[in-house]
Amino acid sequence: MTATITQNLAPVGVSERIGAMDVLRGFALLGILLMNLEGFVGPVMASASGVDPALSGADRIADLLIYVLVQGKFYTLFSLLFGMGFAVMSQRAEQAGRPFAGVYWRRGLALLAIGLLHAIFIWAGDILMMYALCSFLLLAFRPLPYRWYVWFGLGAYVIPIGFMYLMGAMGSLLGGTEGWDKAMGEIGAQMQALVESERAAYASGSYADATWQRFKSTGMALSNITMFGFIAFGLFLLGAWFVRSGAIARPLEFPRFYAALRWVALPLGLLVMLGSLALSPVMDAATYNLRTATAFALQMAANLLMCLGYLAWILKALQTPVGGRVLSVLAPAGRMALTNYLMQSLVCTWIFYGYGLGYFEQLPRAWHPLFALVFFGVQVVLSHAWLSRFRFGPMEWAWRSLTYAKWQPLRLRTV
Secondary structure (H helix, E strand, O other), X not given: OHHHHHHHOXXXXXXXXXXXXXXXXXXXXXXXXXXXXXXXXXXXXXXXXXXXXXXXXXXXXXXHHXXXXXXXXXXXXXXXXHHHHHHHHHHHHHHHOOOOHHHHHHHHHHHHHHHHHHHHHOOOOOOHHHHHHHHHHHHHHOXXXXXXXXXXXHHHHHHHHHHHHHHHHHHHXXXXXXXXHHHHHHHHHHHHHXXXXXXXXXXXXXXXXXXXXXXXXXXXXXXXXXXXXXXXXXXXXXXXXXXXXXXOOOHHHOHHHHHHHHHHHHHHHHHHHHHHHHHOOEOOOOOOOHHHHHHHHHHHHHHHHHHHHHHHHHHHHHOOHHHHHHHHHHHHHHHOHHHHXXXXXXXXXXXXXXXXXXXXXXXXXXXXXXXXXXXXXXXXHHXXXXXXXXXXXXXXXXXXXXXXXXXXXXXXXXO
């Protein structure tokens, strides 16, 4: 029975894909590269913490723009797309009357293994492990009406905000007391020690040194998975709503919804992000008070609002002849999202880490956007070339083969 089910199930073919999702994945890959560059060029644990007060001139302007317009927004978009992918697979299984849970469990376990290998042997800033672990929970929500996904998704998304407000209230009440200040001081010292340990291992250490450091950093990252897992899972559910409701496949049927995202969510999100920046331009893990908690809450709200605004504008552009032609160039990169994500880590760590070319902490912040555009441009070209000969990217092929428990055909058939 299991063999028959596995044989009948197969990856989504090119003709069955939702083209807009591939374009959005390609767009998200560019933003994620620009966001992650800070963690490639320098210590992972020191990245994504706000605007660096030590920077000036063009470097400070670039850092500010990346923080306001990119940081957190494209991770959010990537998470929405992951949830959309789950819903597409689920719908396809329902329409065919085929069991789904077993296949999805294998898919998640395969992604977990890929993420673990990525985190330890390539780059400690991996998000795949968290995606895999959170993805298993989606199966429990599969039978629910899709309208509930929005409320459960938003509920999960705001849980970390509530936790930060709780910590902020405690910090405001207990700040100045010996016990609290000592505890926060220890947290700050531990974080700084980890940053310096990463700096030593990645800047001048051997590959073995860097691997051991990645192992330690991954352990600390996994200790925070509960908090950030709520964020990812909430976004997965929101992404699933886009598919189950038809909003992503038939955007013309949701004109008011997308107009609100374009003209209200995006500008409002930008204003909220600027408010967060004004309250606290640096997110210090060892500083908890109501001010920093409010800045975090505003940043979280801005990430979602701006991400949805970006999504809506991309879909709007795809509906125009010129926009459709230009943006469709990104689709092959989006179809190879896993391969391209891992390639970014592999190449960038080789360029910047000591066991590679050794340019650690040597690329000025002002050069990050140009580096990302050139690198991603090469990835787009390679993706077009690869998919002209093969059905899937190499890592997508491996992932699908593990998911469906049989080798998938890789080469395109030639007439």
